[in-house]
Amino acid sequence: MPADREAIRTASRIVVKVGSSSLTTPHGTIDVDRVDALVDVLAARHASGTQIVLVSSGAIAAGLGPLGLTSRPRDLATQQAAASVGQGVLVARYTSSFARYGVRVGQVLLTADDMMRRSQHRNAQRTLNRLLELGVMPVVNENDTVATDEIRFGDNDRLAALVSHLIRAEALVLLSDVDALYDGDPRKPGARRIAEVHGPEDLAGVELGGSGRVGTGGMVTKVQAARIATGAGVPVVLTAAAHAAQALNGADIGTYFHPDGRHPGTRLLWLAHATTGRGRLHLDSGAVEAVVGRRMSLLPAGVTAVEGDFAAGDPVDLCGPRGRVVARGLVNFDAGEIPELLGRSTKELASTLGPEYERELIHRDDIVILEPYN
Structure with missing residues (x-):
């Protein structure tokens, strides 16, 4: 095991983010087997004594099927309607799946507007910390039902990075449908996995892909999230959801972003990255x-x-x-x-x-x- 990744294996408090494409079918419905596979991994780590906050996308995607939509809506009102329906579907699935291991979950919906206000910021911090103290696994998502284009995180990668700093996490694991960051299109021959990133200079000349079918993120947002987290002293692993167990065990998998050791004030981090x-x-x-x-x-x-x-x-x-x-x-x-x-x-x-x-x-x-x- 690489020495640097030992920090992931031994972390006592971790934020794990999973994207929409890792949880849903091509038709936009929740993939029960995928959810259960992720829960199996997280419940095992939770049983070892690690506190975990799960930042989960998928609310809008989960609402597509029940609303009879075939693709992610472009207008804000329909996105909010899909999120309203889908968030209940998503949390119900997590509640049922984690119940197999006796793990309780708690839903926490955040908006950027909440986080830039001093009192709401403190409330979010207290709520998450108290849930963890009670042995509950918080399931965090952006509150897409009420967020507007002007006041939103924009993607859950950035939200996860900010939450990792908010709760003083010791590691952040970003899970998606891509197993690592590559120096080129991973679908083409010759693309090389970037195993470690020490700073921006390691990404010079690297082309980052766009967003997926049902999510809003992409490799660009994941790298940006990694920079936010590592700038706050939190190490980051980026890999596929199928490799979650190996990533949490510190295996040489995916891409590891080294922290730079700085710990800026929490509110200022939110002000810089969660507001416009x-x-x-x-x-x-x-x-x-x-x-x-x-x-x-x-x-x-x-x-x-x-x-x-x-x-x-x-x-x-x-x-x-x-x-x-x-x-x-x-x-x-x-x-x-x-x-x-x-x-x-x-x-x-x-x-x-x-x-x-x-x-x-x-x-x-x-x-x-x-x-x-x-």
């Missing part, structure tokens, strides 16, 4: 240096323009003078209030508008740097 800006604040060069270079709060005096329609507490992108997004933060004012504040000091604002305006537009604790600015 509802608007933009344009900063002058002095404000960029203060926010990005010196990690200070954003004050009204350094903002030159505002775009978008957002409310206090929403995430907004911060742009430098050349228009490039350099950071994201949770704003303290509605979009309509900000134009009157631009270019003015907080003391001036307090004297003319009232003491409640003697505060920052965005506090430094609510700002995440997305890229250096120079």
Whole structure:
């Protein structure tokens, strides 16, 4: 067994993500045999004392058959309807299958909008931790029934990476219908399995495929998820669902992404990767240096323009003078209030508008740097 993969075999808390194509038939219905095979593996690891969070796609796919749909719907309303029907089918199947081993499951549906709010973020963390303490296996999915295009994770690979950091997991296993990351199309001769990834340089020149038939993910989203998790210090294994047992046992299978050892704040990780800006604040060069270079709060005096329609507490992108997004933060004012504040000091604002305006537009604790600015 490779020494690095020993971390997977000995991990006491693991997040396992499985994609739609690994759970469903070509017609979009739940494949009972596939679900049971995955549950067999996870229940065995659970019996050894490991805490497992299962991030499972498949709700929309599972809803296709009962609704008489032959393919994944493109419009949001029908996707939400399919998710509403399919989520019950999916969880019922997991409940029945895990019951064979006396393992209880609990459904946890998350939205990106929930996770960027401080109170909801803490609630999700507490709920997942308590379920694990009680010996329950949480089955996590994005709440597709209520999520919108503007506020969604976009794929469960990214959700799984963020959950792995949220619960302080020691490993993340991404299961799909592809057994590893390859340096070319694995269906063509000569494609080589990439056994390990230490950093972005190991993927230079690698072409990543698109999404599957019933899911939203693809190799691109899996690599992005691996980068999120490893950037938070969590090792990742990417392989096929059929190889789940070997992956969890630390075998040299699939692709292993090495962690880089950093552990950023949980909320900032969510802010960077689970949200999109509802608007933009344009900063002058002095404000960029203060926010990005010196990690200070954003004050009204350094903002030159505002775009978008957002409310206090929403995430907004911060742009430098050349228009490039350099950071994201949770704003303290509605979009309509900000134009009157631009270019003015907080003391001036307090004297003319009232003491409640003697505060920052965005506090430094609510700002995440997305890229250096120079």
